[in-house]
Amino acid sequence: MAVPLTAIPARRGARVVVVAGPGATGARRGLRTLAGITGATVVNTVGAKGLLAWDDPLHGGTVGLQEGDAELAELLSADLVVTTGVDLSESVSLTAALQARGAAEPGSVVDVHPAHLALAAGGWPPADGPGARPPFYDAVAAVVGPLYQQEGTAAWAAARLAADLPPGGLVVAPPGPTGFWIGRTFPTAVAGSVVVPTGAPVGTAEGLALAAAGEGRPTTLVTTEPVDLDGVTVEAWPRAMTHGDALDALVAVSGRPDEAIWPGWSP
Numbered sequence: 001m002a003v004p005l006t007a008i009p010a011r012r013g014a015r016v017v018v019v020a021g022p023g024a025t026g027a028r029r030g031l032r033t034l035a036g037i038t039g040a041t042v043v044n045t046v047g048a049k050g051l052l053a054w055d056d057p058l059h060g061g062t063v064g065l066q067e068g069d070a071e072l073a074e075l076l077s078a079d080l081v082v083t084t085g086v087d088l089s090e091s092v093s094l095t096a097a098l099q100a101r102g103a104a105e106p107g108s109v110v111d112v113h114p115a116h117l118a119l120a121a122g123g124w125p126p127a128d129g130p131g132a133r134p135p136f137y138d139a140v141a142a143v144v145g146p147l148y149q150q151e152g153t154a155a156w157a158a159a160r161l162a163a164d165l166p167p168g169g170l171v172v173a174p175p176g177p178t179g180f181w182i183g184r185t186f187p188t189a190v191a192g193s194v195v196v197p198t199g200a201p202v203g204t205a206e207g208l209a210l211a212a213a214g215e216g217r218p219t220t221l222v223t224t225e226p227v228d229l230d231g232v233t234v235e236a237w238p239r240a241m242t243h244g245d246a247l248d249a250l251v252a253v254s255g256r257p258d259e260a261i262w263p264g265w266s267p
Helices: 028-038 092-104 114-120 135-149 154-163 177-185 204-214 245-254
Strands: 016-020 041-044 059-062 080-084 109-111 170-172 219-223 233-236
Touching: 016 028, 028 041, 028 080, 028 114, 059 135, 080 092, 080 114, 092 109, 135 154, 135 177, 135 245, 154 177, 154 219, 170 204, 177 219, 204 219
Parallel strands: 016 041, 016 080, 041 059, 080 109, 170 219, 219 233
Antiparallel strands: none
8 A cells, every 4th residue: 555655844944853763774765865855863763773873974873762862862842853664662752752742743743654755855955964963962972982991881792792793693682771771882883783672572582583593693682691592692791781870870861761671670
């Protein structure tokens, strides 16, 4: 069934933020076209990590992992928020923020099918260049950036996994401590190389890891407890790696971990 084209009314000089979800991972070219026309910053959910590389000038960070992400990423204040390929089950707080903004300010949040991204802003006067990254990017980077150089931290371990990822490799982490840190700090360059199955039943991560390994993908499961999975490399991160001052600093910047990414979290 054909999906009707959603056109975005032209607004010269408008601040635009695009929220890309897992359904948009195959639409990188269209996303770049839309961003190039509108000057948008692109933020992604955890299911779309790697859609844009972590250091791409268009990339504004991975949102929905903490309850304050939406505000820091300017999803409550940008002139226009464009969603594409978003899975509403990925983040409780992000979904609530987008729905509340759309209800309070009709037309401020527009959903565009990933296949139509290159066409949706056809009437816009081209922007001069990429928009500035939202405060979210620098605020989170200020906390996690130094951790990449500190052996034994979750960010250091995530960066090591990314550096050692072979072609076609996959890293899986369940919602909880490891899923939160992989989602927040894994420096993804390839879409589909990281999976954190938010909103899914317990055991989904292990099942996904086994299935991927069974298909011949080099697969690593990052968890908090050692498990034996045939063909899967398992990293068990101790509590000291996922809790403590670094987590407290992130909470101070962007609020509590979202319920979908870390169910049952408490200070």
